[in-house]
Amino acid sequence: MKYVTEYRDAALVKGVIEEIRRTVTRPWTMMEICGGQTHAIVRHGIDQLLPPEIELVHGPGCPVCVTPLELIDKALAIASHPDVIFCSYGDMLRVPGSGHDLFSVKAQGGDVRVVYSPLDAVALAQQNPDKQVVFFAIGFETTAPANVMSVLQAQRLGLKNFSILVSHVRVPPAIQAILSSPHNRVQGFLLAGHVCAVMGYWEYPPLVEKFNIPMVVTGFEPLDIVQGILQAVQLLEAGEVEVANAYSRAVTFEGLKPAQDAINKVFMECDRKWRGIGMIPMSGWDLRPEFDEFNAEKRFDVESIQAEESPLCIAGQILQGLKKPHDCSAFGKECTPERPLGATMVSSEGACAAYYKYKG
Amino acid sequence: MCLGVPGKIVEIYERGGLKMAKVDFGGIFREACLDYVPDAKVGEYCIIHVGFAISVVSESEAMETLDLLKQISNIEEELGG
Numbered sequence: 001m002k003y004v005t006e007y008r009d010a011a012l013v014k015g016v017i018e019e020i021r022r023t024v025t026r027p028w029t030m031m032e033i034c035g036g037q038t039h040a041i042v043r044h045g046i047d048q049l050l051p052p053e054i055e056l057v058h059g060p061g062c063p064v065c066v067t068p069l070e071l072i073d074k075a076l077a078i079a080s081h082p083d084v085i086f087c088s089y090g091d092m093l094r095v096p097g098s099g100h101d102l103f104s105v106k107a108q109g110g111d112v113r114v115v116y117s118p119l120d121a122v123a124l125a126q127q128n129p130d131k132q133v134v135f136f137a138i139g140f141e142t143t144a145p146a147n148v149m150s151v152l153q154a155q156r157l158g159l160k161n162f163s164i165l166v167s168h169v170r171v172p173p174a175i176q177a178i179l180s181s182p183h184n185r186v187q188g189f190l191l192a193g194h195v196c197a198v199m200g201y202w203e204y205p206p207l208v209e210k211f212n213i214p215m216v217v218t219g220f221e222p223l224d225i226v227q228g229i230l231q232a233v234q235l236l237e238a239g240e241v242e243v244a245n246a247y248s249r250a251v252t253f254e255g256l257k258p259a260q261d262a263i264n265k266v267f268m269e270c271d272r273k274w275r276g277i278g279m280i281p282m283s284g285w286d287l288r289p290e291f292d293e294f295n296a297e298k299r300f301d302v303e304s305i306q307a308e309e310s311p312l313c314i315a316g317q318i319l320q321g322l323k324k325p326h327d328c329s330a331f332g333k334e335c336t337p338e339r340p341l342g343a344t345m346v347s348s349e350g351a352c353a354a355y356y357k358y359k360g
Numbered sequence: 361m362c363l364g365v366p367g368k369i370v371e372i373y374e375r376g377g378l379k380m381a382k383v384d385f386g387g388i389f390r391e392a393c394l395d396y397v398p399d400a401k402v403g404e405y406c407i408i409h410v411g412f413a414i415s416v417v418s419e420s421e422a423m424e425t426l427d428l429l430k431q432i433s434n435i436e437e438e439l440g441g
């Protein structure tokens with residue numbers, strides 16, 4: 001496959017890793033912010049191939065992992081309504097809420113469906129005028145263009161039976177929170193390539209300046225990842241702080257303007273709780289009041305639901321790069337992908353699930 | 361869910377007021393919305409994420425990067441690595 005195969009070329013990956021080895025002179029800790037990259041790094045064993053000076057810590061960039069428990073409980077409450085068709089991206093179905101998960105709602109007769117695109121949920125609303133169709137709009141900046149389009153399209157079609165349950169998070173405030181922590185160890189960031197495809201990377205220079213640390217826009221194939229690491233090491237060794245772009249075939253500084261416009265039309269910034277981490281100010285998006293009629297939280301009156309986390313799970317510290325999955329006493333024992341305690345064990349992009357699958 | 365994948369646009373059409381495309385992912389075909397990449401053309405590659413094109417892949421940037429990385433790897437061979 002073009003733009004995939006050539007970026008998995010083992011000889012090239014090895015060559016770039018050798019260059020990293022030649023460049024590095026002392027220890028550096030960097031964080032890949034995106035769960036997709038965590039998965040690729042662990043799957044291809046990139047962390048094992050790197051020189052020992054370089055430590056990769058895994059970031060909070062898995063939307064399934066950081067969706068707060070009470071949002072899942074709200075989803076469960078809505079999905080249990082008899083006249084609701086509840087639509088979600090597949091990975092959310094097994095994420096445990098306080099009591100159960102969306103799968104068990106489905107097993108008990110709830111109409112829960114996996115959709116590939118939010119437009120599929122809009123089509124379901126058109127085909128089922130006597131049902132309420134609710135879409136679980138989770139994600140980072142990457143899913144936002146698709147999710148807001150479902151609202152704009154439902155509005156255009158005059159649909160009265162479509163709404164979305166929003167749990168949107170943004171990368172820059174998360175980076176700000178990680179770097180502001182007194183326990184922070186991260187000295188360089190690999191930025192999430194597809195977040196930057198949508199948003200560009202104009203939001204990052206102020207962060208680079210404020211915290212005096214380099215960042216590199218990085219793609220998802222093994223060659224992309226080692227290239228991102230190489231550029232980060234080059235910047236760190238040279239003492240240069242800037243945002244570099246190691247994914248220029250897909251990312252421009254400005255990003256995707258039409259998508260940013262659509263997001264700004266439908267969403268506004270809001271405080272958002274991150275599962276395992278807690279509240280991060282202005283770190284999320286929510287529907288603007290003009291779009292209240294498409295707001296499932298208001299339509300189903302679930303705004304007041306609250307929830308408590310399992311005390312065993314240290315996913316919050318893992319998501320902030322402070323701990324690794326093996327540090328968790330429940331890892332592989334009380335907590336496995338079949339019986340996950342925390343969300344980082346559910347999603348294949350979660351650090352715990354990736355370690356379980358590839359590192360046992 | 362969060363992985364975007366590059367695919368080749370093989371057909372562009374309109375549906376329900378949206379610019380849509382048939383996209384080829386190495387022999388598997390899926391539909392994607394092109395509303396955010398209005399200039400994308402048949403034959404070009406896009407990164408598709410949850411049914412939406414979020415980037416048109418730049419052939420020239422891709423070539424440039426690969427050349428650079430090949431250079432880095434060749435230097436390695438010359439040094440006998």
Ligand code: SF4
Pocket residue numbers: 312313314315318325328329330331332335336340341342343344345352
């Ligand atoms: S192994 Fe399970 S319980 Fe431990 S941090 Fe990961 S998800 Fe939480």
